[in-house]
Amino acid sequence: MNDDPLDDFSRRAITLQSVERAVYVAAPPGDGVFPAVIVLAELPGISPHVARFARWVRDAGFCVYMPSLFGRDGAWPETAAGTQVLRAACVSAELRALGAGRSSPVTSWLGALARLAHAERGGPGVGAVGMCLTGNFALSMMLEPTMLAPVLCQPSLPLDDPAGLNIAPEELATVRARLEAEDLTVRAYRFEGDRFCTAQRFAAYQAALGPRFEPRVLPSAAASPTPPPFFRDVVACPHSVVTAHLIDAEGEPTRAARDEILSFLAARLRPAALEETPHA
Numbered sequence: 001m002n003d004d005p006l007d008d009f010s011r012r013a014i015t016l017q018s019v020e021r022a023v024y025v026a027a028p029p030g031d032g033v034f035p036a037v038i039v040l041a042e043l044p045g046i047s048p049h050v051a052r053f054a055r056w057v058r059d060a061g062f063c064v065y066m067p068s069l070f071g072r073d074g075a076w077p078e079t080a081a082g083t084q085v086l087r088a089a090c091v092s093a094e095l096r097a098l099g100a101g102r103s104s105p106v107t108s109w110l111g112a113l114a115r116l117a118h119a120e121r122g123g124p125g126v127g128a129v130g131m132c133l134t135g136n137f138a139l140s141m142m143l144e145p146t147m148l149a150p151v152l153c154q155p156s157l158p159l160d161d162p163a164g165l166n167i168a169p170e171e172l173a174t175v176r177a178r179l180e181a182e183d184l185t186v187r188a189y190r191f192e193g194d195r196f197c198t199a200q201r202f203a204a205y206q207a208a209l210g211p212r213f214e215p216r217v218l219p220s221a222a223a224s225p226t227p228p229p230f231f232r233d234v235v236a237c238p239h240s241v242v243t244a245h246l247i248d249a250e251g252e253p254t255r256a257a258r259d260e261i262l263s264f265l266a267a268r269l270r271p272a273a274l275e276e277t278p279h280a
Contacts, residue, residue: 001228004048004074008055009066016112022073023113026054027063027121034063035123035269037149038114038141042132042240043089044082044230045071049243050131053258057129060262061270063121065113069106069134070095077244082230089133090159097133097157100164103171104157107137111144118146125149127265131243132156135197136166139186142175149268151261152188152205153241154197163200165208172208179212186213187264189257191238191245193220216260222253 009024024046027034039054041047046068054064070092071085090097094106114126127149130138135155141147157166165172179185186209190197205213223238223245231244238245242261246254 001048001076003076004046004051006046006051006074009051009064014067014113014116016116017109019109021109022068024051024054024066024068024073025064026058026066028058028061033122034061035126036065036114036117036121037062037127037129037265037269038110038117038138039064039066040110040128040130040134040137041066041069041071042134042154042243043070044077044085045069045075046073047071047075047077047228047243049077049228049240049246053129053242053246056258056262057265060266062127062265063117065117067110067113077228077230079229079233083234086234095133095157096166098160100158100161100166101169102166103140103168104137104166107140107143110137111141111147114141114144114147123269124271125269127151127269129153129242129261130155131240132196135188139175140167140171142178142184142186143171148182148184149265150186151264152186154190154194154239155188155201155205156196159196162198163204165201165204176209176212179209184212184268187216187261188213189216189218189241189261191218191220191223191241193238195237196235196239216257218253218257222247224254 125148128138129151131153138150220238227244
């Protein structure tokens, strides 16, 4: 398979908190208000499948902001290159892949990105979809008041504790208080047989957030049997609900999960437009 040139996205160099990162931005055509949704790539980076999901979000009526956090942007997930990205991520001080009860420092930058995106795009607020290593980041971003619609796809950190949460206890308490005060919810997705995002982790989220946590567990048999090499050889289990393991066909549970996410974003960010969510 080929790399994705990402040429339908605008590549912007955005500096926040004295840190510059590349962010790929794409909006629907026209002059309407298109609320921002931040799409956070899974390992090993902004792959063609991650970009495909971002395009579905764009086509549903949102302006996508997709920051580059690791890996080579647009690269097809090969085994060797993906493994190198994984090794680097495990020792990254910004990601804190190991050890429960600690927040990843990069989430502060991502909260600032949400604030910028809301200022640029308007609407009631901002959504975020995290995946794998970035899955929990959408929850930590709820410390930013403009964040209204967090989606956690197979949140996998910390890698060394299947029942651990990648967020500091005091921040988790603040997020739960905000969810209750503003009547917000957190949507989360995983495959039943996922070794990296386990049933224990979802149970820990449920205990921490109560009814504000809305889990969806898909059967392992719903995952694509032919994912890219990195997911076949390294991940080696049903894992990526809306990207590498999604089957884009009528009646497939992964496509239904994608559509449910788009509807969740619309309900929070475009409450006056609750008609059927368009998608490609």
